[in-house]
Structures are given as structure tokens and as C-alpha cells.
Amino acid sequence: MQESAGAATGSLTIIGLGPGTPEWLTPAAQAALDAASDLVGYGPYLDRVPAREGRVKHATDNRVEIERATHALRLAAEGRQVAVVSGGDPGVFAMAAAVFEALEAGEPGWRAIPITVEPGITAMLAAAARAGAPLGGDFCAISLSDNLKPWEVVTARLEAALAADFVICLYNPISKARPWQLGAALELAARHREGRTPVLFARAVGRPDENLRVLALSEAVAAAGTADMATLVIIGASGTRLIARGKERPYVYTPRSVTKSPWATSQGRT
Amino acid sequence: MQESAGAATGSLTIIGLGPGTPEWLTPAAQAALDAASDLVGYGPYLDRVPAREGRVKHATDNRVEIERATHALRLAAEGRQVAVVSGGDPGVFAMAAAVFEALEAGEPGWRAIPITVEPGITAMLAAAARAGAPLGGDFCAISLSDNLKPWEVVTARLEAALAADFVICLYNPISKARPWQLGAALELAARHREGRTPVLFARAVGRPDENLRVLALSEAVAAAGTADMATLVIIGASGTRLIARGKERPYVYTPRSVTKSPWATSQGRT
Numbered sequence: 001m002q003e004s005a006g007a008a009t010g011s012l013t014i015i016g017l018g019p020g021t022p023e024w025l026t027p028a029a030q031a032a033l034d035a036a037s038d039l040v041g042y043g044p045y046l047d048r049v050p051a052r053e054g055r056v057k058h059a060t061d062n063r064v065e066i067e068r069a070t071h072a073l074r075l076a077a078e079g080r081q082v083a084v085v086s087g088g089d090p091g092v093f094a095m096a097a098a099v100f101e102a103l104e105a106g107e108p109g110w111r112a113i114p115i116t117v118e119p120g121i122t123a124m125l126a127a128a129a130r131a132g133a134p135l136g137g138d139f140c141a142i143s144l145s146d147n148l149k150p151w152e153v154v155t156a157r158l159e160a161a162l163a164a165d166f167v168i169c170l171y172n173p174i175s176k177a178r179p180w181q182l183g184a185a186l187e188l189a190a191r192h193r194e195g196r197t198p199v200l201f202a203r204a205v206g207r208p209d210e211n212l213r214v215l216a217l218s219e220a221v222a223a224a225g226t227a228d229m230a231t232l233v234i235i236g237a238s239g240t241r242l243i244a245r246g247k248e249r250p251y252v253y254t255p256r257s258v259t260k261s262p263w264a265t266s267q268g269r270t
Numbered sequence: 271m272q273e274s275a276g277a278a279t280g281s282l283t284i285i286g287l288g289p290g291t292p293e294w295l296t297p298a299a300q301a302a303l304d305a306a307s308d309l310v311g312y313g314p315y316l317d318r319v320p321a322r323e324g325r326v327k328h329a330t331d332n333r334v335e336i337e338r339a340t341h342a343l344r345l346a347a348e349g350r351q352v353a354v355v356s357g358g359d360p361g362v363f364a365m366a367a368a369v370f371e372a373l374e375a376g377e378p379g380w381r382a383i384p385i386t387v388e389p390g391i392t393a394m395l396a397a398a399a400r401a402g403a404p405l406g407g408d409f410c411a412i413s414l415s416d417n418l419k420p421w422e423v424v425t426a427r428l429e430a431a432l433a434a435d436f437v438i439c440l441y442n443p444i445s446k447a448r449p450w451q452l453g454a455a456l457e458l459a460a461r462h463r464e465g466r467t468p469v470l471f472a473r474a475v476g477r478p479d480e481n482l483r484v485l486a487l488s489e490a491v492a493a494a495g496t497a498d499m500a501t502l503v504i505i506g507a508s509g510t511r512l513i514a515r516g517k518e519r520p521y522v523y524t525p526r527s528v529t530k531s532p533w534a535t536s537q538g539r540t
Binding site for chain 1: 367
């Protein structure tokens, strides 16, 4: 690296902690946490990392990602070994993009800081694993938050994904400040897909309060208010199926094969 | 579990090994490997798991996934502790869906076998981490293989994702039996997105022969033939950007914000 980052050689790693349990934290992510002198992140994620002599935690509110990213870059430029921690995977609706935004907008010397991204198990992979194999076909991931994009962009993407029969993973489905968006998204889905289409509400997967529910799309519309920010929602494609197994929750899976353009015979708009 | 699965209590775990390096293998996946009496999978994936006294490896060809899944279920029904191994995440264009297809089509007693899916770092997360944060916005994952779905389904999904400005991850982009599909997909992309749009060719991420290339979309069309089955391709959205850093490969990232419907001013069809 160049001298311009400062006399001391700092570094920045953006780490994915996975969904919650240490059993899903990769050895590479663990090693990066161990090597850090400073941890930067949203308080509840920092709480997952044990305190250690000589390692400083910089907790911030969840809604100031760009300030947090800038703070982390400044610390690294001063020569600290900085780890920015995210839940799940840092590149999926988490801190990695914010760090690169701050890098691009920040001091030119910051570009000499070695930056590493450590991937993690993102919520949709954990939720899918618990449910069976709902992501067995082509799929997409959409954040329902309209803090950073207009709602019409969200709906246009939902419409496109529904018409083309993708399995749809919804991140950030609902919050106190955004109470109606998930219901609206599911109503839109119900205009394209059959009422029996499986929908998964996967809450806090990998944590002690984990809770999975498999609903029919027609039920899910009415149940939207029972989701929260810790919930990952997966809307099945036309081929997504259930396998019953007595009193236990059915498996949800999407077969790998598509035999024809399913939307050619869709009952909804195309 | 019920008695119907056989007198002995077998089990089946579908394990994601991640992209290659053991540093990205989760502790849960490692524990599941350690607990298995029988490993079932495609030869090169099995080769990644060390041999151990008393643990049997059942290697199969890559193109007989449903037979492999049926074999694994039969072993579990006989009372074995079976692990089906996949690269990446087992739920993303890998073995999990095949196992549930085989389960649904198979003997009713198999439904009493305890089946667990252990998630892994899928290729697009590893590739994105190495490149920066290209998945910073909404994104989709499409398998370019037309072994299991008609090519017109692939192109319809590509068109939808391009029109709605998703970042697009292409799995199984090219093989000896499917030499032209990646070029066709990139040509389609070039009709919707600007020629300077960043495209990532990420080959064998996490393995010794790892190789990342950042191309402009206009270059990528001509370079399609340089990809192979170990390559994961990411096509940027309209907002995807590069951050130059001297002689090193530029970072690729997609800002979190979308300020307007980007396809409203797209030069391509909408």
C-alpha cells in the first residue's frame, strides 16, 4: 500500500457475522474479528462479539450507515485494524456498499487502505435451508425499504420478478416507520400468483427466538402485520411446492425444472 | 421420527461446502461432515473432504443429480448417517432441490427421515466480496443452463431483470455442451444497459486458481468465450460503479440509493 494512508498501516475488513449462531460464522470471519483493534457497527451486531482487552467497540445507531462507514475509514487511515460488522452477508443490504460509497466520496488517500470483505451466510440462505429448498430455481432479492429508493422502483421490480416467475426474497419487509409495504407487496404478488403459492415468513433464523411459518399466499396477505424487521419473506414461484410430513411443518421446495413459460398461462397480468 | 423409516435411525444432511477454501466452511457444515457415515456427491466436491476410517464416499457424475439424491435417501432409510455434499450453498443451483424432488417422488416412508440443510457461502457472495459490493442493490440469480428449462424462459427472465434494473448474477454460464448461451445473455444485456456497465467474471473464487476480471459490458460480450463452468458472472445495474485505485483492480460497487426509475431514461427497450 502507499504511504498516503498514513504513517501507520491500517486496514479495514467488512465482516458478515451470518444470521446469528456462531455455528454459521465462517473461520475467515472469526479470524478477521480476532485481528481487529476496532469494531464498528450497529449495537446489536457488536453485542454478538465477545469483549476483549484492547479491542474497542464503536456502536452506532442503525440508521446512520454512511457516518459509520466514514468513521471506520477514518480510523483505518489513522492506522487502526478496523472491522465493520454486519449481520448476514455484508454485501447484501448491509454495510459493504455504504463503505464503498464513503470511500468514493472521501479523502483520496483512503483508497490506499487495504479493504477486505468477508462474506457471510445471508438471511435468505439460512431461511431457505430451514424450510427445504425454496430457492431451487431462479430467484431475486429485493429490499422493501423505501428509505433509499422510491416505492415505485420497488413495485416495478416486484412486477418484473412476478411476471418472469422468479422466487422472490424480501429483505427489510416491515418496520414501525414502514408498516404497509409488505402487505402491498403481497397483494401485488396475489394478483400474479395463485392463492395457494407457498410463502415463507422466517423470523430470526439461527437465533434462540427463531420462528418459521409456511403460509399460502392468500393467507400471507392478511398476515403481513405479523412480520417484523427480523423476518425474511420468501414468495414461491409458480412451481414452488410443499411436501407434507404429518404434524411437522411441510418442506417447501422449488423443482429445478421448468417445462414451459409458466406466465404464458398465468391468471394474472403479464 | 416414525418407525417407518426402518429399524435403524438414519439421517440425511445436505451440506454446502462453500466456494472452496476451508476458511469459508461454516462450523455447522464441518460438524455435519464429521457426523456422517456416508458422503454422497460429485467427485470433485468429495475430494475436498478428507478421507476418514469408517466413512464411505459415494462419488457420482455431475449430471445425475436425481439418481444421487435417490441413492442418498435410500442409504438414510437403511439407517446410515448420510451427508450429500454440494459446493457453495446447497439450495442455490445445487443438490437440495434434487433431494426434495427425489423425496417427493420416492417411498412414503422416506418422509420420516430427518433431513437437514446446512447453508454455505454461495458463489455470488464470494465473488461479490472479492470485487467490492456489486450486490449493494436489488439483485437476482439466474442459471444459464437450459438442461432443465427452455432457453426462452432464461431469456424472458433476463429481459425482465434487465428492464427492472436488477444486478444479475449468472450461474452455470457456459460449458462445452452449452457454448453460446453466455454470449447471447451478454448481448441481450448490452441492448438494455450502457456499454460501460461493469461486468465481473469471477473464476474459482476461494481456490488456488482464483481469477477475477472486471470488464465493461461492451468488452464482456466479446470475452464470453473466456469464461467456463467455474466462473460466476455478475452484470452490474445502471448504478453500478467502479472506484479506481491505481494499478490495482478497481472496486466494483452498487450504491444503495436509487433516486428515480432508471429504466425510464434507459436507452434500451423497457
